[in-house]
Amino acid sequence: TQLLEQSPQFLSIQEGENLTVYCNSSSVFSSLQWYRQEPGEGPVLLVTVVTGGEVKKLKRLTFQFGDARKDSSLHITAAQPGDTGLYLCASDNYGQNFVFGPGTRLSVLP
Template structure:
């Protein structure tokens, strides 16, 4: 059983378009992180959200943690080819140090 469901699994868009990636669970997390992974590399942390309803911005990327801390979204404005990669959400449960990862969203931005 997958604890964190990401959607869509694959996304191919044109440069300049906007997109949203979703990360959903029936479980509550004390914090949720978003990572980006390039081929042959490990995941690289983009952001951590810890408060229900929290919104964080990183340049053209906007991350939101759901009010109930069960879901999160990543919105990219005016996507660039450099945004191409595998985006992973990962949640941490209260009292635990390990992360539960989603299956990822593979984004391709076409020039």
């Protein structure tokens, strides 16, 4: 079973700062999803990346998939308090089942 690692585990920043969180695996991803989860709610899908080197943007969020498809990053520009939450990466593990990383807990202070 593919294992996903995420770093950092916790991140607390001031409003307006930029940040990057990472997702890594020892094996190649078939695809990678990023989710955001707020307390007491289920994860919400942000983006899916499939092709090595792929870059996708969602407003202030930029997602990058590594060329070797073994790592991914999420960069947030000018973070806002509404960005606070648990950021999870997940792989569909070649269609077997979705494997999630442990998450990065982000807190953006006003």
